[in-house]
Ligand code: ATP
């Protein structure tokens with residue numbers, strides 16, 4: 001037991017974008033719990049609850065030391081009643097009962113599996129669950145009509161659910177650079193998304209492409225995509241042209257958090273490169289079976305043995321010489337490039353908070369296209 005006076009009190013800004021972000025997390029037990037509930041809310045299309053849990057998790061991650069007592073949290077922003085209840089549960093019992101029951105729930109497991117398919121969002125997954133589809137096998141047997149993205153997502157399911165490494169992101173960066181150099185000299189490629197924030201792995205790789213001469217970037221995306229396609233780098237691609245022109249009519253207007261740049265959601269076919277091979281010395285190759293089995297030696301039930309052989313089969317399948325990787329390409333004119341880099345660097349919560357701060361504290365509007373002073377203009381120049 002420690003006395004009230006010994007307990008460290010924290011002072012933290014209520015806007016995530018005003019806090020120093022760090023890779024050191026002293027409260028991962030709490031942020032894991034809150035993030036899982038955020039994820040579950042998002043999977044259930046409860047965006048408000050999702051944001052509340054994301055804010056609470058980001059706040060706990062920003063604290064300089066480990067929280068050991070609820071009294072340390074007095075006066076902190078971003079912690080709603082529900083988040084405080086979850087934190088209290090973890091501090092007192094080591095785990096949150098709500099998190100544990102969510103993890104075990106049939107619905108959560110199914111939502112995770114189904115939205116793990118590229119092209120499947122919370123709404124589609126919910127519809128399938130209501131039709132009794134809880135896993136990939138049931139989906140395949142159901143005869144559901146899948147769109148092109150979903151077919152591709154299902155085909156490359158394991159690869160796309162395997163985190164992308166920084167080395168793979170860099171290898172893809174070189175390919176993208178080569179593609180833009182081949183179709184328009186002087187074009188620039190910037191790595192954005194989580195890798196630009198220093199993350200070591202990601203669910204995809206995000207790139208922003210521009211050209212130093214305004215206007216030269218027009219028509220660049222189809223040429224880049226055609227080059228990549230001709231070289232056999234693309235397993236799937238869907239290009240959406242920039243939506244400035246259609247935006248006045250309404251229907252083509254994207255959701256408020258989406259920008260209007262020309263973009264390409266794709267799946268790359270990445271040949272496993274030298275970086276990856278060299279990390280695995282050759283003589284280890286014939287030890288594969290043992291290496292795969294060793295961590296599971298305690299397996300003593302049929303179910304565990306079955307799991308084991310499945311792992312081994314997956315390991316064998318991974319000997320193929322390429323893997324599928326999700327890649328997002330965005331093209332921006334140089335005049336908007338700075339805002340585009342900022343907007344595509346993330347995290348999603350950071351972007352949201354930055355825009356909230358600009359609006360509420362500075363009376364300005366920030367987007368991936370520009371920053372406006374609301375007191376200087378009475379209309380939004382990009383619409
Ligand atoms: P991960 O490492 O898991 O990929 P990430 O932070 O890179 O994490 P992404 O989903 O790739 O996450 O998104 C990267 C950034 O791009 C986010 O900041 C997001 O705001 C922005 N972004 C993603 N999709 C869109 C979109 N359709 N319109 C505008 N911005 C988007």
Ligand code: MN
Nearest residue numbers: 193194204206
């Ligand atoms: Mn990303």
Ligand code: MN
Nearest residue numbers: 193204206328
């Ligand atoms: Mn992305």
